[in-house]
């Protein structure tokens with residue numbers, strides 16, 4: 001007998017399943033339409049080189065949430081990896097996010113923090129107090145035209161496949177500029193990569209006698225015994241798939257951006273000397289290149305081969321993987337309608353990035369799943385077998 005069906009084996013679904021199986025002794029069935037667990041955090045070793053490749057784009061773990069940190073450490077140890085990003089503009093490489101090093105290299109200057117701050121403030125005053133009407137004006141307003149045009153404008157145009165003058169100013173509310181030489185990408189207390197890789201971590205979460213995982217099973221495929229029509233109303237369901245899909249797009253589709261990845265094995269030991277290089281210029285079609293060996297300098301990878309992945313960004317069609325919510329005003333309105341509909345579903349809980357139409361980092365998905373267990377699922381199952 002199954003106490004709970006979890007649709008989706010990403011971090012959100014796995015966290016809920018693991019907690020309820022371990023803490024309450026419940027029997028949980030996880031289904032996923034993919035042929036592997038882990039959702040977008042899944043990784044696999046590239047066969048020719050053995051280098052771990054994050055199949056759905058680079059995943060860097062970071063959190064300041066102590067509860068999440070304690071929880072994830074039950075399943076994996078973390079390396080001391082610290083994320084840093086560089087950007088290649090007009091044949092020159094600069095540190096990101098924009099910091100004192102970037103500013104001084106770009107302006108061929110040796111400003112201290114106050115002088116750099118004054119310079120950017122002066123350049124950002126170009127609009128003279130006018131409210132920015134589009135993303136282009138917003139960018140200039142936030143960091144001044146020279147830095148915006150060099151590092152942000154074309155990169156954003158590539159991400160959205162749209163001229164920033166046609167994009168709403170609301171897409172960016174702030175562009176971080178650091179007036180120190182610190183180019184550490186994340187500010188969180190804890191950061192690192194799982195020592196044995198993401199898939200080992202994800203598999204350990206699912207490794208419990210009360211958890212059954214059934215792959216290649218789409219919740220909407222009525223030819224499978226576990227499907228929406230057969231299950232909803234019979235057994236509590238945690239649904240972490242797309243919320244609009246659940247209601248058969250009755251209120252229209254929520255829009256997403258997707259990414260295309262072009263992976264290549266190169267016959268060199270080191271291609272770019274760093275894990276991530278951004279390409280903010282218009283003449284290069286991709287937005288960045290990942291070189292996976294650099295995520296694990298502690299591992300013994302081949303010294304004459306490397307794996308790179310070029311990343312391209314575009315609007316998603318229905319058949320694409322949905323990666324980042326576009327979140328237009330129409331999307332927000334639609335989401336509210338869908339949220340209303342979710343309340344009418346008997347014992348179905350909607351969670352995760354697809355179920356809530358929200359970008360969630362891994363630590364956020366795990367934290368939200370722990371809260372759902374505390375606030376809704378534990379009370380629902382109270383009275384059942386506490387272990």
Ligand code: FDA
Pocket residue numbers: 007008009010011012013031032033034037038039040041056057058059060061062217218219220240241242259322323324351352353354360361362363365
């Ligand atoms: P997730 O998408 O992982 O899992 C949902 C699962 O549901 C999928 O396995 C899917 O197949 C399944 N599913 C959907 N519909 C179904 C159906 N009808 N039937 C059955 N199964 C169905 N985070 C971070 O902390 N650091 C990082 O560096 C990155 N990097 C990053 C890069 C890119 C390109 C993306 C898109 C995302 C990140 N993330 C990230 C975010 C991270 O991937 C995210 O936090 C987790 O995927 C969230 O887990 P969920 O379980 O919510 O969704």
